[in-house]
Amino acid sequence: MNIKEALQKTIQQLKQANIATYHIDALLILKDTIKKDDVYVLTNPQKELNDRQIEEIERLTNKRKLRYPMAYITHSKEFYGLEFYVDDRVLIPRPETELIVDVTLKIASDIKNPKIVDIGTGSGCIAITLSKLLDTHITASDISKEALNVAKLNAKRLDADISLINANGLDFLKNGIDIITTNPPYVLENEYELLSEDVKFEPKIALIPPSGNGFIEDLIEKAKQLTKWLIMEIGPSQLKIIKNSRYIYKIIRDFSNKERVAVFKF
Ligand SMILES: C[S@@+](CC[C@H](N)C(=O)[O-])C[C@H]1O[C@@H](n2cnc3c(N)ncnc32)[C@H](O)[C@@H]1O
The missing domain is CATH 3.40.50.150 (Vaccinia Virus protein VP39)
Structure with a gap:
């Protein structure tokens, strides 16, 4: 899975879970996992993610779907x-x-x-x-x-x-x-x-x-x-x-x- 696909999937999952801030939260989850800034995430859509990163995105998305605060996810x-x-x-x-x-x-x-x-x-x-x-x-x-x-x-x-x-x-x-x-x-x-x-x-x-x-x-x-x-x-x-x-x-x-x-x- 590449960055673009992971971002789209996360946006979709958060939207379905009725998280109002689904777009920004998905971006934050991606950034936090791959330890890069917004610009990198948005300008490297084809960059492949490794298995550990995909699992981490899934884990954080599941937490957010339960309304776990974003500040606790990003620790910031x-x-x-x-x-x-x-x-x-x-x-x-x-x-x-x-x-x-x-x-x-x-x-x-x-x-x-x-x-x-x-x-x-x-x-x-x-x-x-x-x-x-x-x-x-x-x-x-x-x-x-x-x-x-x-x-x-x-x-x-x-x-x-x-x-x-x-x-x-x-x-x-x-x-x-x-x-x-x-x-x-x-x-x-x-x-x-x-x-x-x-x-x-x-x-x-x-x-x-x-x-x-x-x-x-x-x-x-x-x-x-x-x-x-x-x-x-x-x-x-x-x-x-x-x-x-x-x-x-x-x-x-x-x-x-x-x-x-x-x-x-x-
Ligand atoms: C509303 S939070 C405020 C935290 C921080 N000052 C802020 O503004 O984000 C209240 C804080 O008071 C602490 N607290 C609760 N009861 C207390 C008590 N009896 N004596 C001292 N601190 C207490 C809590 O542990 C918590 O950290």
């Missing part, structure tokens, strides 16, 4: 212009989370040597990006040791100055922090079932807070003893709590006009 996701390694130990960084970086950069620009901590760092996307853009050390934590291994790998690949701590919530912190950033798990149990199949391959611990909104309320309550600013991603189910807080400074809307990032000033 772009965040704020940086490329992060991802696998199913971590949440796939989302574009709306870049808003946390935007607002933190603005607030940090008025603070001399800002002390910043990122809670629930996952792939490390927020902490690593901030550390690179602010050229400063960032402390990042996660309850999942597996996630921290991915963050460690990304910090090394991207040469970022971060330290990683395995901890539950804010328990490890002492006061004197300028900014705490966090994209905590905020999907409630009853909302989880409604999520798309792709999302269900992501770690549940990254999505569902252990005690529902109590977890978020606890974060805000504890943060006020520790930091001047708390910058937190939220979903619609947290809006009531956020708006009731006397410490809310502003709420930033995402690209679909949903209230997405809450900024608290203590």
